[in-house]
Amino acid sequence: MMAKDKDSITRRHFLRDGLWGGCLAGVGVVAGFLVGRLRKNDTVWQIDPYTCIACGNCATYCVLEESAVKCMHAHAVCGYCTICFGFFGPEPADINEGAENQVCPTGAIKRSFVEDPYYEYTIDESLCNGCGKCVKGCNTFGNGSLFLQVRHDRCLNCNECSIAAACPSQAFKRVPADKPYLLKTVGHA
Amino acid sequence: MVRLGFLIVSVALLLSLCDGASGVERFPPPEFESGYELPSPTTPSPRQDIYEYVDTIVLLLALVVGSYLVLKKRSRSAIFALMIFSLLYFGFWRHGCICSIGAIQNVTLSIFDHSYAIPVTVVLFFLLPLVFTLFFGRVFCAAVCPLGAMQDFVLLKPVSVPVWLENGLRLFAYVYLGFAILFAATGSAFIICRYDPFVSFFRLGGNINILIFGACVLLVAVFVGRPYCRFLCPYGVILRQFSRISRRRVRIAPDECIHCKLCADACPFGAIREPTAEWTGRDYIVAKKRLAFLLVLLPVLILAGGWAGAKINNVTARMHPMVRLAERVYLEDTGEVEGTTDPSTAFRTTGRETEDLYAEASQIREKFGFGGWLLGGFVGLVVGLKLVGLSVRRTRTDYEADRASCLACGRCFEYCPQEHARRKKSEQAFDQKR
Numbered sequence: 001m002m003a004k005d006k007d008s009i010t011r012r013h014f015l016r017d018g019l020w021g022g023c024l025a026g027v028g029v030v031a032g033f034l035v036g037r038l039r040k041n042d043t044v045w046q047i048d049p050y051t052c053i054a055c056g057n058c059a060t061y062c063v064l065e066e067s068a069v070k071c072m073h074a075h076a077v078c079g080y081c082t083i084c085f086g087f088f089g090p091e092p093a094d095i096n097e098g099a100e101n102q103v104c105p106t107g108a109i110k111r112s113f114v115e116d117p118y119y120e121y122t123i124d125e126s127l128c129n130g131c132g133k134c135v136k137g138c139n140t141f142g143n144g145s146l147f148l149q150v151r152h153d154r155c156l157n158c159n160e161c162s163i164a165a166a167c168p169s170q171a172f173k174r175v176p177a178d179k180p181y182l183l184k185t186v187g188h189a
Numbered sequence: 190m191v192r193l194g195f196l197i198v199s200v201a202l203l204l205s206l207c208d209g210a211s212g213v214e215r216f217p218p219p220e221f222e223s224g225y226e227l228p229s230p231t232t233p234s235p236r237q238d239i240y241e242y243v244d245t246i247v248l249l250l251a252l253v254v255g256s257y258l259v260l261k262k263r264s265r266s267a268i269f270a271l272m273i274f275s276l277l278y279f280g281f282w283r284h285g286c287i288c289s290i291g292a293i294q295n296v297t298l299s300i301f302d303h304s305y306a307i308p309v310t311v312v313l314f315f316l317l318p319l320v321f322t323l324f325f326g327r328v329f330c331a332a333v334c335p336l337g338a339m340q341d342f343v344l345l346k347p348v349s350v351p352v353w354l355e356n357g358l359r360l361f362a363y364v365y366l367g368f369a370i371l372f373a374a375t376g377s378a379f380i381i382c383r384y385d386p387f388v389s390f391f392r393l394g395g396n397i398n399i400l401i402f403g404a405c406v407l408l409v410a411v412f413v414g415r416p417y418c419r420f421l422c423p424y425g426v427i428l429r430q431f432s433r434i435s436r437r438r439v440r441i442a443p444d445e446c447i448h449c450k451l452c453a454d455a456c457p458f459g460a461i462r463e464p465t466a467e468w469t470g471r472d473y474i475v476a477k478k479r480l481a482f483l484l485v486l487l488p489v490l491i492l493a494g495g496w497a498g499a500k501i502n503n504v505t506a507r508m509h510p511m512v513r514l515a516e517r518v519y520l521e522d523t524g525e526v527e528g529t530t531d532p533s534t535a536f537r538t539t540g541r542e543t544e545d546l547y548a549e550a551s552q553i554r555e556k557f558g559f560g561g562w563l564l565g566g567f568v569g570l571v572v573g574l575k576l577v578g579l580s581v582r583r584t585r586t587d588y589e590a591d592r593a594s595c596l597a598c599g600r601c602f603e604y605c606p607q608e609h610a611r612r613k614k615s616e617q618a619f620d621q622k623r
Contacts (some may be wrong), residue, residue: 016434020435020436038307038308055531065394115221115222120228141215152236155235157286160291162396165383168531177235186218
């Protein structure tokens with residue numbers, strides 16, 4: 001009886017050791033496989049401005065209280081219109097900087113006279129909430145020089161971006177961290 | 190006058206809209222005469238890669254220190270201190286992302302999606318706790334995981350959960366793991382991240398539903414020790430299995446157990462097992478019959494689970510945005526629903542063929558069908574093995590920490606009279622040396 005007990009203990013130990021070695025080997029195999037899939041550069045989330053439909057989800061779905069997505073302005077693409085639909089609402093009461101005429105809910109766009117008949121539009125990033133209302137206006141009636149981008153001084157780079165999960169046009173993608181912005185340029189199709 | 194000008198411009202704009210495309214250069218950028226210079230956009234850089242390596246090194250160090258504290262130092266207060274450090278560093282400082290639990294999904298996705306490349310830090314966050322568990326038990330759960338730390342911190346009035354309930358609730362974790370892998374493998378969603386109860390606490394803000402869920406988990410955690418770790422955590426499921434066969438493990442009494450039962454009362458996680466009673470001959474016969482029955486039942490459970498899993502693929506597949514989009518577009522095209530949604534509008538502006546979308550969606554559905562078989566079979570297997578495990582006889586002569594369930598929190602050390610005797614002895618030896 002004693003001998004049998006001892007025997008069964010060794011057998012159990014042998015099984016356990018085998019299983020242990022198997023698990024360690026399994027971890028090794030997974031590690032080896034993953035090494036083959038490693039990413040050279042780290043990546044960050046970014047919006048493809050040419051796919052973005054400015055639906056407004058960026059303002060509300062970000063895990064941050066104030067979204068990491070902000071509006072950017074490609075001045076090289078801008079037409080410097082006197083009546084800018086990124087700045088004015090669809091039917092403004094008047095063509096001036098009055099808050100009631102603006103499309104931006106936070107008044108984050110500054111309009112300043114450059115020379116006749118051109119006006120410059122700049123984004124005050126501290127006010128922008130990334131709602132994309134101006135982007136929609138500019139895309140629909142203008143040159144599309146206003147566009148949304150993930151600002152990397154704010155982005156937490158979550159494993160699953162909440163906005164990406166809610167994005168209706170799959171405009172969110174991971175881009176290499178050394179080229180973290182997808183800017184609009186002149187002459188893009 | 191302004192009105193009129195506005196009207197003219199509007200009409201001109203509307204005419205220019207006839208191009209159809211959006212974002213074209215309708216107005217050529219002006220050539221300025223006043224010497225105006227174009228402002229250039231600011232592009233603040235993301236966080237440096239180097240910090241992620243710092244995180245990995247901190248993880249490694251925390252695991253090494255944790256193993257030492259659990260197995261050699263045997264001090265609850267030191268383990269608690271490390272746990273608080275991890276809560277502050279991995280939780281509130283690093284905002285709880287990336288974490289080992291969520292890394293399961295990245296690893297799964299990188300196995301199934303050939304275009305997905307995985308960052309080295311995520312690989313290390315996934316593998317390091319596994320390796321440490323194989324050697325030293327669940328020290329990761331004890332003192333390194335910020336989610337565990339959060340719950341352990343608020344555990345003030347532990348109540349004991351009945352064994353049958355504990356075993357039943359634990360199945361949720363296996364099912365959760367199964368779904369997390371299914372959704373990650375099909376590229377649908379990272380549900381572990383989406384339903385992480387504490388990440389919104391770490392970020393001090395987030396989705397209101399998740400905040401409420403997190404608050405509920407924390408509230409339960411005041412009375413039930415670490416409910417997320419025990420009943421939901423998908424990474425805990427893997428660590429449990431590895432901990433069963435770990436090289437070293439938590440020993441409650443440093444030498445001889447005196448059967449005082451103090452440790453079993455002290456453990457808030459119900460992880461301490463009593464010495465077993467002797468079995469009579471009759472018990473053996475009953476148990477043998479039951480075991481034989483359960484072993485026959487096992488393949489039946491696997492098949493039944495697989496069949497049920499494949500049946501729900503129409504529901505699970507909706508987790509994938511493409512399937513949802515295809516269903517919506519189909520409903521719109523057949524006139525069953527009025528209006529459009531943002532995704533369907535976005536789809537239509539791309540000019541992609543609907544047939545193309547349907548084909549992609551049905552391909553994804555097929556994946557879910559096959560994945561459903563695997564998921565259901567896995568759940569069946571888990572249930573079956575659990576039943577088998579419950580009916581196998583174990584022999585214990587002392588109070589022991591269950592190898593799988595023990596979270597290595599170190600509470601039992603403080604309650605063991607033998608441990609106190611050991612400490613006194615080693616203090617005396619230390620004094621004598623001086």
